[in-house]
Each structure stands twice: as C-alpha cells, then as structure tokens.
Amino acid sequence: MENQYCLTKEEYELFQTLKNKHEENLKNSKNYYAQNKDKLLAKLHEMVSCPNCGSQVQRNHIYRHKQTNICKKRALANKKQESDDE
C-alpha cells in the first residue's frame, strides 16, 4: 500500500469504509429516485394551497408562484383584510 497521505493502515481502512458507505448511500438514493419516479412526479404535480395567498398552485410551481405579482398582491390584500377585521 502506498502511504502518500501519511495515513496509518487503520486510518486508511477507516477512510475506505467511509468512502464505500458514502458510495453505497449515493447509489441507494439514486435507486430511490429511479424507483419512485412516478410517485415523486405525482407529488410534484399535486395541488397545494399557497401559504401566502391561499390559492391552489402545483407543488413544483409554488416557489415561482410566490415570486409573482399576483401572489404578492393577494397576500397584501389578505393582510389588509386581516388588519381590517381587528
């Protein structure tokens, strides 16, 4: 074994086991996405209500929706209504 990183044999073995574990985890997570592709995509296309304005938005669009003027205006209107009620 070439000891170019000044590791002891134990350290080198520990490093190898950690590396193997990491690679295995990576493979497993890739498999997870491959196996549950339909489920995950369906989840992304699920309709959820926007926490800011309460309108129904697809889950994968919600981040972009929050940046839109429609959402901001509605959120402002909702806030105004709430303060009017008080």
Ligand SMILES: [Zn+2]
């Ligand atoms: Zn919104």
